[in-house]
Amino acid sequence: MTSADGTPVRVGVFGLLGSGNLGNDGSLEAVLGYLRAEHPDAVVDALCGGPEVVATRYRIPATRLHWYRGEYRTASRAGAIAGKGLGKLVDVFRTAAWVRRHDVVIVPGMGVLEATLPLRPWGFPYSLFLLCASGRLLGTRVALVSVGAAPIGNRPTRTLVRWSARLAAYRSYRDAPSRDAMRAMGVDTARDKVYPDLAFALPTPSESPKAGLVCVGVMAFHGGNDDRARAEEIHRRYLDGTIRFVRTLVEDGRPVRLLTGDACDAPVVAAILDAVDSPLVTAAETASLADLMKETAAADTVVATRYHNLICALKAGTPTLAVSYAAKSDALMHRMGLGTYCHPAREVDADRLLEQFRELEKRSAELRRTLAERNQEAVRQLQDQFTDLTTALFPAADHAHALREAP
Known part of the structure; x- marks a missing residue:
């Protein structure tokens, strides 16, 4: 040109x-x-x-x-x-x-x-x-x-x-x-x-899902620009709720793969691995969005916070639950037909998150078809x-x- x-x-x-x-x-x-x-x-x-x-x-x-x-x-x-x-x-x-x-x-x-x-x-x-x-x-x-x-x-x-x-x-x-x-x-x-x-x-990855695997995308979340005074409180509630959620999955015998989307998320992964001491919990090492997509494509279900963790999972066609920290996450989930599966990152409630997660898994086959159509569009x-x-x-x-x- x-x-x-x-x-x-x-x-x-x-x-x-x-x-x-x-x-x-x-x-x-x-x-x-x-x-x-x-x-x-x-x-x-x-x-x-x-x-x-x-x-x-x-x-x-x-x-x-x-x-x-x-x-x-x-x-x-x-x-x-x-x-x-x-x-x-x-x-x-x-x-x-x-x-x-x-x-x-x-x-x-x-x-x-x-x-x-x-x-x-x-x-x-x-x-x-x-x-x-x-x-x-x-x-x-x-x-x-x-x-x-x-x-x-x-x-x-x-x-x-x-x-x-x-x-x-x-x-x-x-x-x-x-x-x-x-x-x-x-x-x-x-x-x-x-x-x-x-x-x-x-490009869409071609990985096949591994039975029972749950990818949990985490984030060094401390609230938004207007939440600086409550940043540590918000982070502690987010981390505690996520740890409880992961621990319950492990108690049910589910393998959990922790994902990040930014280098600053590493301490959150370390905190979860330390709190949930189990060989069922592992952390992915990803250097690109393509790596993240492969990880999410290999999962039965994804629960994620970072916006581009959500995109990777949805692009891969994997049923996904958003731990949403901004309107962009809610808008993305609605666009892809999963608008009811959003949970507030500022107020993570492990019991409610588990309830939404189990409902998501019940509709897995239907949601995979929906995601295939929305991805083509x-x-x-x-x-x-x-x-x-x-x-x-x-x-x-x-x-x-x-x-x-x-x-």
Whole structure:
């Protein structure tokens, strides 16, 4: 694919990619698959959180998102605080220089317009604003593709997110509540569309379920951005309820496989293994969303918290119960026909969770058929999304394609 002057189109991908969150990396993988299939001549590179991982795993050049290497460490000393402050200024020029080198920048999926987990405005929201403002000023089209959004209480964060969305050249959302949230924040969403999460475009694993196996996806859950005062209380209740649930499964003789979706979830796995000392409980080691999908495909049933653990299980066609921490999880479960199987992560009740789990298992065969149908529809919708993306971002390529197809 080339631009009007005959040079290859330069495409950047942007986000907290390669930083340990398997869901984010799965969204990147889906977009790279689209670019390599539909625009194989495009020159692609990344501005991201984990450039070494992205460059090695996806074979594209990658640049570190932040000039200051300690960006996501708490700054308490004067030197660290000064370094962070200087980094914010340097990143203005670094981001603009990177954006200038591209014709198109894609933000692949991720919850970039939400604050459902603890988030500071001067962290990723500031970085996203720099990207979108640079794109508007320099004439580079910025696309927010199948992204997540949610109502935001913190005013500075809300302002940065609102202006980032307004300045983007293209927006689509992974669910209707995301679009509604942006409309409520003052963004004109009349032309914005809703498509499934990008992970549904990834290949489906072919693993066969192992009789009786339950995958339990856990999370270092401490509530949302507005729950900081109760963070430890929320985490303790979540952990205690999950431990009770796993222990009961083991007492029933069920093998349990613990899953994570981010490097920060490891302490939760360790706590459960320590509390439920049984050879029936094991922990999966996953390095990609594909690994997670294989694990969930091999299970009879999945109970999971992280959003992309849910996606992996649903994509694999495995009956799933969501321990839901945000509206996006509820919306996803409703989309896939399992809306009644949601349990609040902030108030895990092991007895009620077990009751829902047993009801889910009774309907297993029926729900597997439902998931097969919903997955086919999700793939079709994402094919439409990629067609729309080509039209919006690569008009020269779309015109050339039309000429080739003309009789």
